[in-house]
Amino acid sequence: xxxxxxxxxxxxxxxxxxxxxxxxxxxxxxxxxxxxxxxxxxxxxxxxxxxxxxxxxxxxxxxxxxxxxxxxxxxxxxxxxxxxxxxxxxxxxxxxxxxxxxxxxxxxxxxxxxxxxxxxxxxxxxxxxxxxxxxxxxxxxxxxxxxxxxxxxxxxxxxxxxxxxxxxxxxxxxxxxxxxxxxxxxxxxxxxxxxxx
Amino acid sequence: xxxxxxxxxxxxxxxxxxxxxxxxxxxxxxxxxxxxxxxxxxxxxxxxxxxxxxxxxxxxxxxxxxxxxxxxxxxxxxxxxxxxxxxxxxxxxxxxxxxxxxxxxxxxxxxxxxxxxxxxxxxxxxxxxxxxxxxxxxxxxxxxxxxxxxxxxxxxxxxxxxxxxxxxxxxxxxxxxxxxxxxxxxxxxxx
Numbered sequence: 001x002x003x004x005x006x007x008x009x010x011x012x013x014x015x016x017x018x019x020x021x022x023x024x025x026x027x028x029x030x031x032x033x034x035x036x037x038x039x040x041x042x043x044x045x046x047x048x049x050x051x052x053x054x055x056x057x058x059x060x061x062x063x064x065x066x067x068x069x070x071x072x073x074x075x076x077x078x079x080x081x082x083x084x085x086x087x088x089x090x091x092x093x094x095x096x097x098x099x100x101x102x103x104x105x106x107x108x109x110x111x112x113x114x115x116x117x118x119x120x121x122x123x124x125x126x127x128x129x130x131x132x133x134x135x136x137x138x139x140x141x142x143x144x145x146x147x148x149x150x151x152x153x154x155x156x157x158x159x160x161x162x163x164x165x166x167x168x169x170x171x172x173x174x175x176x177x178x179x180x181x182x183x184x185x186x187x188x189x190x191x192x193x194x195x196x197x
Numbered sequence: 198x199x200x201x202x203x204x205x206x207x208x209x210x211x212x213x214x215x216x217x218x219x220x221x222x223x224x225x226x227x228x229x230x231x232x233x234x235x236x237x238x239x240x241x242x243x244x245x246x247x248x249x250x251x252x253x254x255x256x257x258x259x260x261x262x263x264x265x266x267x268x269x270x271x272x273x274x275x276x277x278x279x280x281x282x283x284x285x286x287x288x289x290x291x292x293x294x295x296x297x298x299x300x301x302x303x304x305x306x307x308x309x310x311x312x313x314x315x316x317x318x319x320x321x322x323x324x325x326x327x328x329x330x331x332x333x334x335x336x337x338x339x340x341x342x343x344x345x346x347x348x349x350x351x352x353x354x355x356x357x358x359x360x361x362x363x364x365x366x367x368x369x370x371x372x373x374x375x376x377x378x379x380x381x382x383x384x385x386x387x388x
Contacts, residue, residue: 081222085222
């Protein structure tokens with residue numbers, strides 16, 4: 001595959017959420033506002049790029065038998081870095097995302113790409129793959145976050161969009177709204193992929 | 198056997214490197230995190246005891262910390278006290294700041310740290326409707342310590358449905374903190 005393809009495949013063709021159906025738990029849980037989606041997306045992309053980079057570097061030094069614990073150690077280290085930096089410099093976001101930041105450790109996108117891609121490919125390809133997957137993940141979080149925030153709270157990034165008379169559909173920021181948005185988005189992306197073929 | 202030892206040693210090398218790098222990052226961010234927590238704490242103490250404009254720290258012989266709130270920097274008029282309550286919740290130690298008037302009646306409380314289950318325990322800081330204060334915290338306003346028990350234990354605080362452990366942790370820790378303060382202040386007679 002061409003180098004550029006390693007990046008762009010994460011955006012649509014192998015989008016982690018829409019096609020690989022990985023990382024659905026944080027996708028559903030943090031997307032009730034757009035800013036949470038952006039924060040989670042940046043954090044996950046950072047961890048994904050760093051862990052892919054390190055794992056592709058050390059892949060020949062890791063015995064096959066213990067590769068999973070080593071990968072998890074690498075991932076957990078970067079997640080802890082994100083958690084500390086966020087708590088120190090972005091306390092509001094850190095409070096809003098709460099437990100979901102430490103849970104990036106077990107986000108199956110990250111281990112999935114480490115095991116399925118970075119441990120078999122060179123550094124440059126792994127870096128691009130991590131970046132593409134991260135951006136693809138973030139894109140979906142932002143779209144779902146925006147839809148749910150607009151419909152469920154009548155705001156975008158915290159700014160009210162409609163007049164006083166607007167009655168938000170509270171359901172959209174509750175868990176069912178996450179399932180609805182994700183289902184519609186997956187349907188649309190399947191339609192789009194069929195058209196493209 | 199030798200092979201297993203080798204695997205263990207390799208794994209140890211990775212975890213040691215990871216541990217050292219985290220220690221390094223922690224050194225950089227620690228002061229910043231403490232500062233942020235301090236800012237949040239100062240804002241919270243003004244909110245739970247709005248009448249006070251100056252706070253002075255005290256520590257009892259037993260190591261219990263509290264603050265006296267004064268109406269004005271230059272007067273000796275105590276308007277109330279601020280105490281920290283720490284309760285063991287379901288998945289975190291919940292820290293609550295409690296504002297009290299001089300008769301040990303709660304003015305307001307604010308939960309400043311919790312990492313409870315999203316959607317259940319985190320409802321202790323959920324805001325409902327137009328009220329600016331989370332509904333669970335608002336129940337404590339104007340209460341005396343002996344009323345502080347969740348409804349399941351025969352008290353007046355409605356527990357969050359699905360999060361009894363969280364509700365109990367907050368309620369009991371607040372009550373215990375107030376009783377500790379009361380015991381200290383009445384015994385010492387320094388009210």
